[in-house]
Amino acid sequence: MLRKDQKTESHRSPVAIRLIPVCIFGWIVMSGFIPQGNQVVDQMLVSLGGCSALKIVQEMTNPDRSTTTVTDSITYQQDGTANRSRNGGQAIPLFSDDSMNRMELGAMLPWCRNRVSFNQWALRMGLQLEKCALWRFEGKPVWILGASKSDDPVTQLWVDVDSFLPVRLNVLSDGLQQPNGEIRFSDWKMIQGIHYPYSIQVSRQGFVLQDIRVQQIDAQPETGTKPADGQSGAVQPETPDAGYQPSEALKPVHQAIEELKQRVAAPSPSAPSN
Incomplete structure (x- = not known):
């Protein structure tokens, strides 16, 4: 005893x-x-990993439980700008579609693979990087970019303190008729040298508007060398924390x-x- x-x-x-x-x-x-917001962004981009092109096959489940499979292709130019096309359609500059609302744009955060594309995205989202706060999310410490406290009624990007990967985006509504929204990024995997969330959930007031699940992904390295097989399905996830190094x-x-x-x-x- x-x-x-x-x-x-x-x-x-x-x-x-x-x-x-x-x-x-x-x-x-x-x-x-408390670091500056731009310091957190720089480290987040390092953790996400850069590439010269992305091809993502995603299954999107809508509120009526119907599903749609789409293929998004993003190519990054030498000046940091990017073009995108959906289902093999015409390529247009990334984030140039003025008809897209903030919830749609918010789900495109994982496409920001350099500072130029992130700045374009942040401008459209209304994310202010002058403020940064420390909080907790699901028991883990996070940096909140864009706010001095968690209940500020502004667009907020929540970044995991340890991995520097985005976990949550609080989206300020485009208009007074709509409540603010929330986007959660989870199930992060490292594929072909980059981190990407295999699950993205878009919701308002607890009601899921869209559930996005990655089916396949292909990332072209920044060197321009295409992966040997070029087939996403044959690529196995790497160690989740591979390649991450904190800034000085x-x-x-x-x-x-x-x-x-x-x-x-x-x-x-x-x-x-x-």
Whole structure:
């Protein structure tokens, strides 16, 4: 039978592990370190990974449960601009369609693979990078770009503190007749050197407007070298964190976070026997 002090000891590690996000969150707040929005964007683009072309086959489920399969092709120019075409149609400049609303544009965030395309997207979305805040999303710390607090009624981009991948986009409505919307990016995988979310969910007030699932993806490297087979279905996801390196400005934060994780997760020494 375990003694009382042994029972207490046996429960310490799980509690400590559950407190890791809280400790990290508190450490960053206490240290006063809040990066600039543009710093987070630069690191996010590094984590997303660059390419010269993307071809994505997606299945879109609508509110009436009907599904549509579309193929989007995006090519990136040397000056950072990009063109897109759908289902083999005419290519047009990325984000140039003025008829698209913010919810449609928001779901196109994963197509931003360089600073030029991201700036074009942010301008259309009304995302202001002067403000950046630290918050939590599903138990993990996130940077909120575009707001000084989570309930600001503005467009907000939520970026995971650890992976620097987008996880949530709060979309300010285009008009007074519509409530604000939300887009969630999840099931991130690394394919052919880039990260891409295999699940994108678009909703308003908890009602799902569109559920987007990636079926196939093909990424052409920035070097211009086409993958040997050119077939998305034959490519297996790589290690999720492969290729990610924190920028010089954020390395001290990552180092402190890792040290804190190790200290909190380390098992406590057993109580001496009587």
